[in-house]
Amino acid sequence: MNQITSEYQKAQELASSEGGRVASDGCQHCHDGNWIHLRYEYPDEQAVTDTLYVVQKPNGGEPGGEVIAEGVLTVSELSKHRYIHVDLGDYDGEVEVFFFDDPTEPVPFEEPAPVEDERNWLERAAESVASSIASGAEWTWGTLQGDFNENMSTSQIITNAIVTAVPVVDQVADLRDLIANSKLLIRDKRYDEIGVWVGVFACLIGLVPSLGSLAKGVIKIIWKNVSEIGRVLVYINKALHRTGMRVNGYRFVTKLADDVVDQVGFVSQKFDEFLDLTAQKVSLLGSVMPTGMVNDALATIKKVRGMASRNFEAAAQAIKKRILRATSGYATRAFSVLPGHSVIIRRVTDMVINYGPYRHWQKTMDRPSWSPSLPEPKGSTVPDNAEFKNFRDLHEIRVEQWYDELLSDPDLPNSIRTVAETSPDFFKDKILGSFAEKPVIKKLGNDKNIPSEEQINELYRVIGKEEDQTGGFWSRSQPSNSEAEWRRDNAVLQNWNAASAYVVAKVPPPDHALIGRIGPQKSENLPGHVLPGGGEQVWLPGTREGAVSPDQIKEYYHTYWNDRAPVEPLRPTRNAGKIGECDL
Numbered sequence: 001m002n003q004i005t006s007e008y009q010k011a012q013e014l015a016s017s018e019g020g021r022v023a024s025d026g027c028q029h030c031h032d033g034n035w036i037h038l039r040y041e042y043p044d045e046q047a048v049t050d051t052l053y054v055v056q057k058p059n060g061g062e063p064g065g066e067v068i069a070e071g072v073l074t075v076s077e078l079s080k081h082r083y084i085h086v087d088l089g090d091y092d093g094e095v096e097v098f099f100f101d102d103p104t105e106p107v108p109f110e111e112p113a114p115v116e117d118e119r120n121w122l123e124r125a126a127e128s129v130a131s132s133i134a135s136g137a138e139w140t141w142g143t144l145q146g147d148f149n150e151n152m153s154t155s156q157i158i159t160n161a162i163v164t165a166v167p168v169v170d171q172v173a174d175l176r177d178l179i180a181n182s183k184l185l186i187r188d189k190r191y192d193e194i195g196v197w198v199g200v201f202a203c204l205i206g207l208v209p210s211l212g213s214l215a216k217g218v219i220k221i222i223w224k225n226v227s228e229i230g231r232v233l234v235y236i237n238k239a240l241h242r243t244g245m246r247v248n249g250y251r252f253v254t255k256l257a258d259d260v261v262d263q264v265g266f267v268s269q270k271f272d273e274f275l276d277l278t279a280q281k282v283s284l285l286g287s288v289m290p291t292g293m294v295n296d297a298l299a300t301i302k303k304v305r306g307m308a309s310r311n312f313e314a315a316a317q318a319i320k321k322r323i324l325r326a327t328s329g330y331a332t333r334a335f336s337v338l339p340g341h342s343v344i345i346r347r348v349t350d351m352v353i354n355y356g357p358y359r360h361w362q363k364t365m366d367r368p369s370w371s372p373s374l375p376e377p378k379g380s381t382v383p384d385n386a387e388f389k390n391f392r393d394l395h396e397i398r399v400e401q402w403y404d405e406l407l408s409d410p411d412l413p414n415s416i417r418t419v420a421e422t423s424p425d426f427f428k429d430k431i432l433g434s435f436a437e438k439p440v441i442k443k444l445g446n447d448k449n450i451p452s453e454e455q456i457n458e459l460y461r462v463i464g465k466e467e468d469q470t471g472g473f474w475s476r477s478q479p480s481n482s483e484a485e486w487r488r489d490n491a492v493l494q495n496w497n498a499a500s501a502y503v504v505a506k507v508p509p510p511d512h513a514l515i516g517r518i519g520p521q522k523s524e525n526l527p528g529h530v531l532p533g534g535g536e537q538v539w540l541p542g543t544r545e546g547a548v549s550p551d552q553i554k555e556y557y558h559t560y561w562n563d564r565a566p567v568e569p570l571r572p573t574r575n576a577g578k579i580g581e582c583d584l
Helices: 006-018 118-133 154-163 174-184 194-205 214-225 226-242 249-262 264-287 291-329 386-407 414-422 426-432 466-470 481-492
Strands: 036-041 051-056 067-073 084-089 095-100 335-337 341-345 440-443 458-463 501-506 512-517 529-531 536-539 553-558 571-576
Touching: 006 571, 036 067, 036 095, 036 440, 051 084, 051 194, 051 481, 067 084, 067 249, 084 553, 095 226, 095 341, 174 194, 194 214, 194 264, 194 291, 214 226, 214 249, 214 291, 249 264, 264 291, 335 341, 386 414, 414 426, 414 512, 426 536, 458 466, 466 481
Parallel strands: 036 341
Antiparallel strands: 036 084, 051 067, 051 095, 095 335, 341 571, 440 512, 458 501, 501 553, 512 536
């Protein structure tokens, strides 16, 4: 490539950081060497703004190849140009380009408001932290009891113990998150929830100089919802560039997948130091707390210490897996471009998202953003009340009665009778117990004695993973457009089902089913609330291998709330590039 002048380099940097400005002093060189022009637009030819592009060496049309360049497409209808100019450096072969964005309207970047009074801001932040843990003294040892030093409140004791425990963690958010996740581990004993260990891991990896708060933020966002990867990358490449931090977001995030595994030892060491200091502070509380409570807290801390290294390793592997899913599953496919050419990639809108049908399970039907420990979506539950309590009190008696009545029926199909007699406890608790009323027996398939509109030839089942497709509970209708509505009417707890897809099965077999209204379920993640049920369910008798066979599954669909449903097809238009059409 021809030697690049300082003026040209300045123009390139300006174009990549601002997007819509013309750098006339670089124009004499802007089309020397190897380059491509990029544009990303809607079907109506309006530009898609604030989208991250990645240019890589050929990789078979898939993201993951060697990265040549990346940046933000900030072309708008007000720009003086239509394309972003991308310098390929010394590479003069065919390249591939793909994009990360959100299939909704773009959210413009807004410069955060500067802090004008730092002392007042810090004071208010400190008050916020203190108030948030003022009633949280039980985070380590349960409810505090006994008399206290009149010169030191409970909240002051705990604040002092935690704030001085990790002197290097001096950010309010770091401190708050570390307290919150330590509480979940130590007080609530949620040792088996990988998300809790991920929370602690994210707090402490921020102490690694080469990763810092950016790594912590990326982990927290992607763990919560991998579909946010596009906004994460745009933020890194645009917002941070405006602050003077020249970070390549895509390369940072893909490297982070390996870095988190490499830093397990560092994080374990810092957490061990944190527990050492916390134990020291707890030991000093013997004068204001019963000895038994102090000893119990110390024993709990010791137990957490013993499992930390193993769980941090598991957390790092889970984070890595989620990052790789985000960077591969939420990118467009990669389009080939020759140096010296322009390419327009046209995207469809969310109105024609491809939910299905598919003949087989799709990788986009996985739902990494789902967590079994989160509360059910808003609108899924209602407060528990006397009516639900009365239902629960009498339900066991009703189920026993239904069971006896079914078995005494000489016309009970053998497929149902076999399950009921072979596994009576399972049948009563898991099958009959899920109904709000005694279910009725329905024949499946064509029958000349049954009106055509009442015949059951296909059924629907919402699933969270492919192996769930042959289970016993089904529906005669497609799931609703709302996850909250679906969980509410079907009384499906959060930790039962990721609900990322649904399948359509042809029946029979089996020959008969039980059909009836669904009973309520108490939420396990939102105490004091109930998923009321009331919708209709179909139970199919079957063996341990499943109620239907895989070859009965004829179609797969994304659920309407699965944000991984692909927006496709993307249609590229290519032409030879021209001077004056790009941002240089």
